[in-house]
Amino acid sequence: xxxxxxxxxxxxxxxxxxxxxxxxxxxxxxxxxxxxxxxxxxxxxxxxxxxxxxxxxxxxxxxxxxxxxxxxxxxxxxxxxxxxxxxxxxxxxxxxxxxxxxxxxxxxxxxxxxxxxxxxxxxxxxxxxxxxxxxxxxxxxxxxxxxxxxxxxxxx
Amino acid sequence: xxxxxxxxxxxxxxxxxxxxxxxxxxxxxxxxxxxxxxxxxxxxxxxxxxxxxxxxxxxxxxxxxxxxxxxxxxxxxxxxxxxxxxxxxxxxxxxxxxxxxxxxxxxxxxxxxxxxxxxxxxxxxxxxxxxxxxxxxxxxxxxxxxxxxxxxxxxxxxxxxxxxxxxxxxxxxxxxxxxxxxxxxxxxxxxxxxxxxxxxxxxxxxxxxxxxxxxxxxxxxxxxxxxxxxxxxxxxxxxxxxxxxxxxxxxxxxxxxxxxxxxxxxxxxxxxxxxxxxxxxxxxxxxxxxxxxxxxxxxxxxxxxxxxxxxxxxxxxxxxxxxxxxxxxxxxxxxxxxxxxxxxxxxxxxxxxxxxxxxxxxxxxxxxxxxxxxxxxxxxxxxxxxxxxxxxxxxxxxxxxxxxxxxxxxxxxxxxxxxxxxxxxxxxxxxxxxxxxxxxxxxxxxxxxxxxxxxxxxxxxxxxxxxxxxxxxxxxxxxxxxxxxxxxxxxxxxxxxxxxxxxxxxxxxxxxxxxxxxxxxxxxxxxxxxxxxxxxxxxxxxxxxxxxxxxxxxxxxxxxxxxxxxxxxxxxxxxxxxxxxxxxxxxxxxxxxxxxxxxxxxxxxxxxxxxxxxxxxxxxxxxxxxxxxxxxxxxxxxxxxxxxxxxxxxxxxxxxxxxx
Numbered sequence: 077x078x079x080x081x082x083x084x085x086x087x088x089x090x091x092x093x094x095x096x097x098x099x100x101x102x103x104x105x106x107x108x109x110x111x112x113x114x115x116x117x118x119x120x121x122x123x124x125x126x127x128x129x130x131x132x133x134x135x136x137x138x139x140x141x142x143x144x145x146x147x148x149x150x151x152x153x154x155x156x157x158x159x160x161x162x163x164x165x166x167x168x169x170x171x172x173x174x175x176x177x178x179x180x181x182x183x184x185x186x187x188x189x190x191x192x193x194x195x196x197x198x199x200x201x202x203x204x205x206x207x208x209x210x211x212x213x214x215x216x217x218x219x220x221x222x223x224x225x226x227x228x229x230x231x232x
Numbered sequence: 233x234x235x236x237x238x239x240x241x242x243x244x245x246x247x248x249x250x251x252x253x254x255x256x257x258x259x260x261x262x263x264x265x266x267x268x269x270x271x272x273x274x275x276x277x278x279x280x281x282x283x284x285x286x287x288x289x290x291x292x293x294x295x296x297x298x299x300x301x302x303x304x305x306x307x308x309x310x311x312x313x314x315x316x317x318x319x320x321x322x323x324x325x326x327x328x329x330x331x332x333x334x335x336x337x338x339x340x341x342x343x344x345x346x347x348x349x350x351x352x353x354x355x356x357x358x359x360x361x362x363x364x365x366x367x368x369x370x371x372x373x374x375x376x377x378x379x380x381x382x383x384x385x386x387x388x389x390x391x392x393x394x395x396x397x398x399x400x401x402x403x404x405x406x407x408x409x410x411x412x413x414x415x416x417x418x419x420x421x422x423x424x425x426x427x428x429x430x431x432x433x434x435x436x437x438x439x440x441x442x443x444x445x446x447x448x449x450x451x452x453x454x455x456x457x458x459x460x461x462x463x464x465x466x467x468x469x470x471x472x473x474x475x476x477x478x479x480x481x482x483x484x485x486x487x488x489x490x491x492x493x494x495x496x497x498x499x500x501x502x503x504x505x506x507x508x509x510x511x512x513x514x515x516x517x518x519x520x521x522x523x524x525x526x527x528x529x530x531x532x533x534x535x536x537x538x539x540x541x542x543x544x545x546x547x548x549x550x551x552x553x554x555x556x557x558x559x560x561x562x563x564x565x566x567x568x569x570x571x572x573x574x575x576x577x578x579x580x581x582x583x584x585x586x587x588x589x590x591x592x593x594x595x596x597x598x599x600x601x602x603x604x605x606x607x608x609x610x611x612x613x614x615x616x617x618x619x620x621x622x623x624x625x626x627x628x629x630x631x632x633x634x635x636x637x638x639x640x641x642x643x644x645x646x647x648x649x650x651x652x653x654x655x656x657x658x659x660x661x662x663x664x665x666x667x668x669x670x671x672x673x674x675x676x677x678x679x680x681x682x683x684x685x686x687x688x689x690x691x692x693x694x695x696x697x698x699x700x701x702x703x704x705x706x707x708x709x710x711x712x713x714x715x716x717x718x719x720x721x722x723x724x725x726x727x728x729x730x731x732x733x734x735x736x737x738x739x740x741x742x743x744x745x746x747x748x749x750x751x752x753x754x755x756x757x758x759x760x761x762x763x764x765x766x767x768x769x770x771x772x773x774x775x776x777x778x779x780x781x782x783x784x785x786x787x788x789x790x791x792x793x794x795x796x797x798x799x800x801x802x803x804x805x806x807x808x809x810x811x812x813x814x815x816x817x818x819x820x821x822x823x824x825x826x827x828x829x830x831x832x833x834x835x836x837x838x839x840x841x842x843x844x845x846x847x848x849x850x851x852x853x854x855x856x857x858x859x860x861x862x863x864x865x866x867x868x869x870x871x872x873x874x875x876x877x878x879x880x881x882x883x884x885x886x887x888x889x890x891x892x
Contacts, residue, residue: 098834098841099755120616126474128618131467133816133833171618178613182603186596186625193588201581204502207573 097130101138103145112145115157118171119144128171235300238288239379245281245336246369248274252339252362256355257427268355275343275358278365279336286320286333289378293320299385302326302378308391308810310781318402319392324526324542325378327405331522332368334406334413338442339365342417349438356424357417364416367549375542391781391810400460404453408480411450412518415487417442419515419557422508426560429567431508436498439511441868443494447487448864454480455857466816466831468845470745470853473622478601479521485594486514489587496583500572500645503580505565506587512561516554517594523550524601575647582640582648586633593629597622634689634739637732638696642703656699664692671747679747686743693736701729727867734860741825741852750846755839765846767828768792769801774840782808784817787832787840791821798823803830803842825851 097116103109116130121137129137129144140161147157161169173179252274259267289302293316298304306323307316321330339361346354372378421439425431457480462470471477490510496503527543574580600617607613638660642653668688675683701721708714752764761770769789777784784804791799803819818831826848833841 097753097843098836099753100836100841102753118618118620120618126472126618127467131469166614168614168616171616172620173615173617178607178611179603179615182599182617182621185599186592186629189592189595190629193592197584197588201576201584204573205575208575 097141101141101145103149108145108148111154112141112148115144115148115154116141119161120169120171122165122169234288235292235297235379235381238285238292239377241281241285241288242369242373242379245278245285246366246373248281249278249336249362249365249369252278253359253366254362255359256362257359260352260355260359263352265351268351271355271358272343274362275336275339278362279333279340282329282333282336282369286329289326289329290317290320292379293317296389297385298387298389299382300378301380301382304382304386304389306392307389308781309388311392311397312780314399314402315392315397318399319396321405322392322396322401325372325376327409328368328372328376328526329378330405331409331413332365332372334409335361335368335416336365338414338417342420342442346438350434353421353424353428353435353438356427357420360420360423361416364420364553367553371542371545371549375545389810391808394782394806394808394811394813394815395464397781397808398460398464400456400464404457404460407449407456408453411446411448411453411487412480412483412521414442414446414449415483415511415515415518418446418490418511422511423557423560425508425568426557426564429564431504431568433498433501436494436507439507440491440494440498443487443491443511444864444868447484447491448861448868450480450484450487451857451861451864454484455854455861459854463818463820464815466818468751468818468829468831468843468847470850473600473619475601476525478597478622479524482594482597482601483514483517483521485590485597486510486517489590489594490514492583492586492590496580500574500580502572502574503584503587504568508565508568509561510587510591512554512557513591516550516557517598519546519550519553523547572646574645577643577650578648579640579643579645582636582643585636586640589629589633593626593633596625596629600625631685631689634693634735637693637735638699641697641700641728641732656703657696660692660696660699663695664688667691671743675747683743683747686739686747690736690738690740690743693739694733697729697732697736701725722870724867724870727863727865727870730863730866731860732863734856734858734863736856737852737859738854738856741849741854741856744849745847745853748848752844753833754842754844755836756842757839762842762844764828764844765848766793767798767846769828769830769842769844771842777804779806781810782806787842789819789830791828799828801828801830803832805832822851825849825855827851 097113103112113130117128119129119140121127121129121132121134121140123134123136124132127137129140143161144157147160152160158170167173173182175183251270255274256268256271259265259270289300291297292300292303293307294313296303296307296309296316298307302323302325306326307319311319319326321327339358342354342361343358346357349357418439421435421442425435454477457477458470461472462468490507493503493507493510497507523543523546527546572580600621604615604617607615638657639650639653642648642656643650665688667690668684671687672680672684675681701718704721704725705714705717708717750765752762754760754762756762756771758771758773761768763769769791772788772790774785774787777786784806786802786804789801789803790797791801799821801819801821804817806815806817807813808815816831816833818829820830821828826846827850829845829847831843833843835841
């Protein structure tokens with residue numbers, strides 16, 4: 077839907093000869109290749125609308141895929157590969173923003189929102205419970221007691 | 233000539249819409265029934281005028297009248313008729329016109345079907361609806377005129393974006409827009425309630441069906457869009473947490489919460505203030521979605537500057553409506569009296585739980601969507617917030633909700649008994665656990681955990697959703713008796729049963745796809761074979777085919793299983809000469825609920841890259857949403873919402889407020 081919808085917003089698409097990940101690009105070592113796939117799916121193709129380099133058809137994405145595999149073959153850890161790419165292309169390239177000063181609000185706000193909601197609901201429920209307790213503790217009014225007594229008498 | 237006529241109809245619609253915005257409202261405040269009576273004819277004529285204008289634009293498209301800029305830029309004389317028609321809304325101006333058409337259609341519907349509503353409420357609601365129409369008519373006339381002329385008229389058009397030349401464009405946007413825009417009515421009801429300073433169960437009864445209707449369409453619209461992307465974009469995914477997707481998903485989350493809180497309000501007169509707030513929030517998110525998609529702010533903040541008028545205009549509409557509504561809320565909400573009390577463990581409590589998790593997950597999606605935009609505007613720093621973020625925040629917030637659903641449907645109003653209902657859910661619990669164990673075993677070390685959680689939850693939900701209808705009919709002595717009792721249950725109970733069951737089915741589909749999908753990538757030459765999930769795909773030949781306005785490079789595959797031919801699959805790469813733009817046409821073969829999905833990539837020398845997927849039970853994802861929408865439809869047909877509405881509702885409204 078995404079790219080369709082963007083196309084919808086009168087965007088253009090990148091015309092290119094290359095397409096998403098091909099067999100020839102893949103590494104022979106399956107463990108390394110699966111790491112490369114996992115990394116690629118979290119890296120953004122910078123010339124596309126909103127695609128990972130694993131899905132993208134652009135030449136740029138193919139170059140980046142090759143770069144990721146090159147670093148992995150050279151013995152980099154996943155974090156080192158990411159650091160290398162971030163240094164080259166900036167934070168924009170990562171779909172998973174790291175936790176730091178600029179993204180603290182982003183990562184912490186879901187927790188804060190949940191806490192606020194729980195506290196708010198807690199207060200509401202406590203009030204509601206008190207209201208319930210009051211209404212049942214209050215019992216019957218004098219008139220109601222009299223009416224009840226009269227009814228009971230009639231029964232007898 | 234017809235184009236000028238269409239343009240004039242829009243201008244007239246604006247004028248009448250201004251009348252609709254103020255006259256009935258003034259009438260309602262003064263108690264003047266003659267002024268209030270203007271509401272209906274005004275709403276009807278605004279709709280009629282916009283419909284005429286829309287028809288005029290459609291005619292321009294069908295005739296390929298390239299003297300209209302909009303048609304020139306988005307159509308082509310060789311395009312099939314269905315895409316000429318759907319192309320009307322395959323662009324900015326036309327889709328805004330469709331938006332307004334649906335907006336005024338809803339005004340018309342309230343005017344015609346709301347006759348039994350309290351006269352002042354009805355007049356106020358129609359006026360508020362008029363404000364929204366006025367704002368968007370001003371927007372389209374001021375910044376996005378679809379009837380702009382081009383002199384001299386070119387001989388040929390530039391064609392529609394190839395990705396949009398699909399039956400999906402005919403279905404997805406109208407469904408989605410009905411959903412989006414339908415919430416405007418709910419918004420109008422909320423604002424009217426705030427203006428009147430009065431709100432009761434009758435109000436909730438009027439709001440429920442409109443919410444339900446919008447929700448059904450939004451559900452179908454989102455799910456249809458997801459399936460469209462799945463088969464058209466050829467990367468095999470069905471959801472990417474893209475901002476445009478989120479823009480439609482946020483109103484859905486808030487709308488789902490609204491559906492449930494309105495139920496509490498209708499049945500128990502509680503959560504009034506919250507329900508009004510949610511009604512405001514839901515439509516505000518629809519407006520925000522429109523802003524995000526229409527302004528071009530999404531791809532980059534800089535695109536915003538390239539056409540500042542449109543973006544600014546919608547932003548101003550957004551600020552006026554959201555800001556105005558929330559100010560009104562803060563000012564008047566204290567006038568709305570709080571309703572019935574309840575214990576934490578009760579149906580109301582469960583629905584509050586539902587609301588907490590739906591709204592917090594909605595806020596999370598909102599933050600994730602807007603954060604990069606805000607950060608870039610404020611500090612100039614560019615970051616991406618993508619699927620990993622949303623999966624990490626949204627999924628943990630959804631799991632407790634999914635666990636709680638079957639409990640919620642069984643709990644009694646006001647005060648429930650958790651241990652008693654737990655007994656009724658033992659079967660569902662066992663089915664869920666068994667499902668989780670099987671999935672964990674099948675998934676192995678790599679995907680076992682995801683599979684176990686997803687399949688376990690899905691199975692628990694599917695069986696657990698049925699618990700209520702089964703429990704209500706457990707006194708039946710014979711099968712026939714049970715059948716009769718099942719049929720006599722209120723339709724809204726079946727609605728909630730199917731709605732929740734649909735969620736379970738979708739969860740099952742997502743779990744199976746994420747855990748058990750098989751993908752094979754091969755560079756192939758004609759004559760090569762590849763194996764995927766027990767199927768053998770042989771690349772028979774490559775050929776070129778001429779379509780009406782495109783050329784296909786087709787790779788013909790035969791799919792065999794155990795030596796028997798199952799299907800001939802023909803994935804292609806398609807080129808549209810008018811736009812010089814290639815697209816990938818995936819070939820899909822459905823086996824039961826699973827699909828073989830074949831798509832083409834690069835050609836290198838004599839070979840072509842083939843991506844073959846086996847997608848187990850993938851159809852459940854969309855079938856689940858259709859089941860949920862069906863549930864919504866059943867609920868909408870409940871006799872409570874159809875007949876006997878005015879009298880009991882009014883009586884209830886006048887009943888004394890229960891003691892605090």
